[in-house]
Amino acid sequence: xxxxxxxxxxxxxxxxxxxxxxxxxxxxxxxxxxxxxxxxxxxxxxxxxxxxxxxxxxxxxxxxxxxxxxxxxxxxxxxxxxxxxxxxxxxxxxxxxxxxxxxxxxxxxxxxxxxxx
Amino acid sequence: xxxxxxxxxxxxxxxxxxxxxxxxxxxxxxxxxxxxxxxxxxxxxxxxxxxxxxxxxxxxxxxxxxxxxxxxxxxxxxxxxxxxxxxxxxxxxxxxxxxxxxxxxxxxxxxxxxxx
Numbered sequence: 001x002x003x004x005x006x007x008x009x010x011x012x013x014x015x016x017x018x019x020x021x022x023x024x025x026x027x028x029x030x031x032x033x034x035x036x037x038x039x040x041x042x043x044x045x046x047x048x049x050x051x052x053x054x055x056x057x058x059x060x061x062x063x064x065x066x067x068x069x070x071x072x073x074x075x076x077x078x079x080x081x082x083x084x085x086x087x088x089x090x091x092x093x094x095x096x097x098x099x100x101x102x103x104x105x106x107x108x109x110x111x112x113x114x115x116x117x
Numbered sequence: 118x119x120x121x122x123x124x125x126x127x128x129x130x131x132x133x134x135x136x137x138x139x140x141x142x143x144x145x146x147x148x149x150x151x152x153x154x155x156x157x158x159x160x161x162x163x164x165x166x167x168x169x170x171x172x173x174x175x176x177x178x179x180x181x182x183x184x185x186x187x188x189x190x191x192x193x194x195x196x197x198x199x200x201x202x203x204x205x206x207x208x209x210x211x212x213x214x215x216x217x218x219x220x221x222x223x224x225x226x227x228x229x230x231x232x233x
Contacts, residue, residue, distance in 0.1 A: 032219060033219070034219045034220055034221075036223075042225075042226075043223045043224065043225045043226050044162075044208065044221075044223045045223075046220065046221065046222070049220060091160055093160075093162065095219045095221075096219060097219040105152070105164050105167050106152075106219035106221065107164075108161065108162040108164075109161075110159075110160070110161045111160045111161055111162075113160065
């Protein structure tokens with residue numbers, strides 16, 4: 001199956017700093033990628049849809065200035081958590097579908113566990 | 118509105134028992150996809166199955182089987198002869214209509230513990 005690589009897998013940062021998480025589709029092109037957030041022992045919640053070459057679409061309640069998404073190429077989307085605070089600590093996971101997106105599964109990255117201290 | 122409900126928060130069974138994880142969904146769309154994912158403690162999501170709304174055929178894959186019933190809006194997952202390695206959190210998910218199948222609504226998840 002297709003591979004989506006997410007980096008880093010774990011990151012610890014100080015409060016007030018920014019953290020960038022990368023999501024790469026290694027063997028296919030993805031015009032659309034998705035970012036999810038998962039709190040401990042909770043479900044995955046869609047944060048935003050990342051569109052190659054255009055602005056991301058954020059779900060209701062997600063601060064777009066806090067969570068900056070850039071999808072500069074067909075194989076890379078980045079999520080930057082700006083001015084991180086302890087409440088931003090969470091598990092972030094991306095997914096991508098091959099171009100077209102229909103009748104196929106979504107391929108998920110390994111996830112990034114962010115801890116803000 | 119779209120919604121996925123996994124009413125069972127935690128299930129504990131003894132190895133070799135059969136276990137069924139329930140999933141009930143709500144959608145107004147006529148075309149949609151349903152998924153099951155397994156999330157082990159490491160966190161990654163392991164794809165188990167995808168089913169589209171026009172295919173109500175049940176599926177069996179080894180010890181896994183799925184029962185899709187549109188009449189009750191359910192997509193239940195059964196593990197036969199459970200093993201300790203089946204211990205994980207299992208998520209049922211639904212697409213946002215006929216759009217990109219990467220855009221998913223997840224249920225709350227069911228934590229399955231299989232004891233030796």
